[in-house]
Structures are given as C-alpha cells and as structure tokens.
Amino acid sequence: MPAIADFGVEIRPGRTKRPDPMQIKPLIRSLPSIAAAAALAGCAAPFTNSNTVLIPIAGGKTTEMSFNSRGPVLRSGGGVQLVTAGLFPAADRKHVDYVFEFSLKGGAAPKRVTIEDMTEDPTQVLVDDTAPRLNNGYWKATTPTLDPKDRGTIWLTQVDDSVRVFRFTVVLGDGTSVVLDQAAVYPGPLKAAIAKMAGLTP
Numbered sequence: 001m002p003a004i005a006d007f008g009v010e011i012r013p014g015r016t017k018r019p020d021p022m023q024i025k026p027l028i029r030s031l032p033s034i035a036a037a038a039a040l041a042g043c044a045a046p047f048t049n050s051n052t053v054l055i056p057i058a059g060g061k062t063t064e065m066s067f068n069s070r071g072p073v074l075r076s077g078g079g080v081q082l083v084t085a086g087l088f089p090a091a092d093r094k095h096v097d098y099v100f101e102f103s104l105k106g107g108a109a110p111k112r113v114t115i116e117d118m119t120e121d122p123t124q125v126l127v128d129d130t131a132p133r134l135n136n137g138y139w140k141a142t143t144p145t146l147d148p149k150d151r152g153t154i155w156l157t158q159v160d161d162s163v164r165v166f167r168f169t170v171v172l173g174d175g176t177s178v179v180l181d182q183a184a185v186y187p188g189p190l191k192a193a194i195a196k197m198a199g200l201t202p
Contacts (some may be wrong), residue, residue: 033111057118057165071185078178079105085166088182096198098126098143107135112171119164124152146198156195162186
C-alpha cells in the first residue's frame with residue numbers, strides 16, 4: 001500500500017501539469033493538527049481558498065482534489081453533497097468502522113449507492129446499497145467492524161502518512177449516475193491510533 005511520499009501531487013493554480021511526487025508531503029504536513037484529526041474522522045469543511053491537486057489512483061489514473069487549511073474539501077455535484085467519508089471509532093470505542101454520508105436534493109431516494117476505495121489496485125467495494133433510503137434528505141452507511149485479516153487494512157499498519165480516495169457512485173431516481181471522488185488524509189500517528197483501536201497492532 002502506498003504511503004504519502006509515494007503519491008504524486010501538483011499544487012495548481014493555473015493549468016494542470018504532471019504530478020510531482022515530492023509535493024504532497026509538504027502540503028499534507030502543512031495542515032494544522034486539528035485538521036489532521038478531522039481528516040482522520042473523514043470530516044472536512046467545504047470552503048474556499050483551496051489548492052487543487054492531482055492524486056494518482058487505481059488503474060494508473062489520477063483524480064483531482066481540493067485541499068484547504070482544514071484538509072480535503074468535501075465534494076458535491078448533481079444534487080449530491082458529501083458529508084462524511086472515512087474511519088470512525090465504533091460505539092464501544094474498541095473497534096473502527098467506515099462511515100459514509102451525503103445529502104441529496106429533491107427528497108427522492110436514489111436507486112443505488114456504491115462506495116469504493118480507489119486508492120490503489122485492486123480496488124475494494126466498501127458499500128453496495130441496492131435499496132438506499134434517505135433520512136431527512138441524508139443517506140448514511142456504516143460498514144461492519146474492520147477485520148484485522150482483511151487486505152484492505154494493511155495500509156493502517158504502515159508508519160507514513162496516507163491519503164485514501166473513496167469513490168461515491170450514486171444512481172439517481174431517473175437512472176443517471178453521480179460519481180464523486182473524495183480524499184481523506186491520515187497522518188502517521190493517527191493511523192497508529194486507529195490501527196491499535198482496530199486490533200491491527202498490539
């Protein structure tokens with residue numbers, strides 16, 4: 001699994017260039033500690049004054065993300081506003097779950113919601129909701145508690161900072177699809193805390 005130094009990023013204003021593998025580390029390390037904690041929980045605030053970056057993902061492709069002083073900016077489009085994407089402590093504070101949430105304009109429930117971890121190959125489907133329901137205009141899903149034997153947890157045991165990219169595919173009532181990629185930043189020390197809570201490390 002890639003650590004933060006393995007990602008190529010280009011801070012853009014102006015035209016997009018080829019990713020520079022040395023630029024993501026100072027970008028992420030410039031975030032204040034409160035932002036890192038928020039990003040760990042999958043939270044970010046959609047406000048301006050952000051840097052747009054290119055992050056390599058599975059299949060040799062890149063996806064465009066915006067970062068500000070608080071971390072990744074939450075994506076929106078097609079009536080979908082992302083609210084949460086990342087790892088949270090479970091209710092017992094002894095396990096860790098993925099939690100994903102978005103709001104949807106119009107009030108009509110989507111037909112299907114799929115969320116994939118697109119960070120590297122092979123990609124991993126984390127949620128596939130074939131009968132989604134809205135609660136006051138919001139959809140939310142919590143995955144089963146992380147299994148320490150799952151291949152998808154290996155990145156949490158690596159000591160460097162990481163960026164994960166989650167792809168939301170929302171099939172709307174009219175059959176059209178909204179696809180949004182969302183980044184989440186995981187500094188090394190916070191990854192270590194998650195790994196311990198999830199039972200991945202002693």
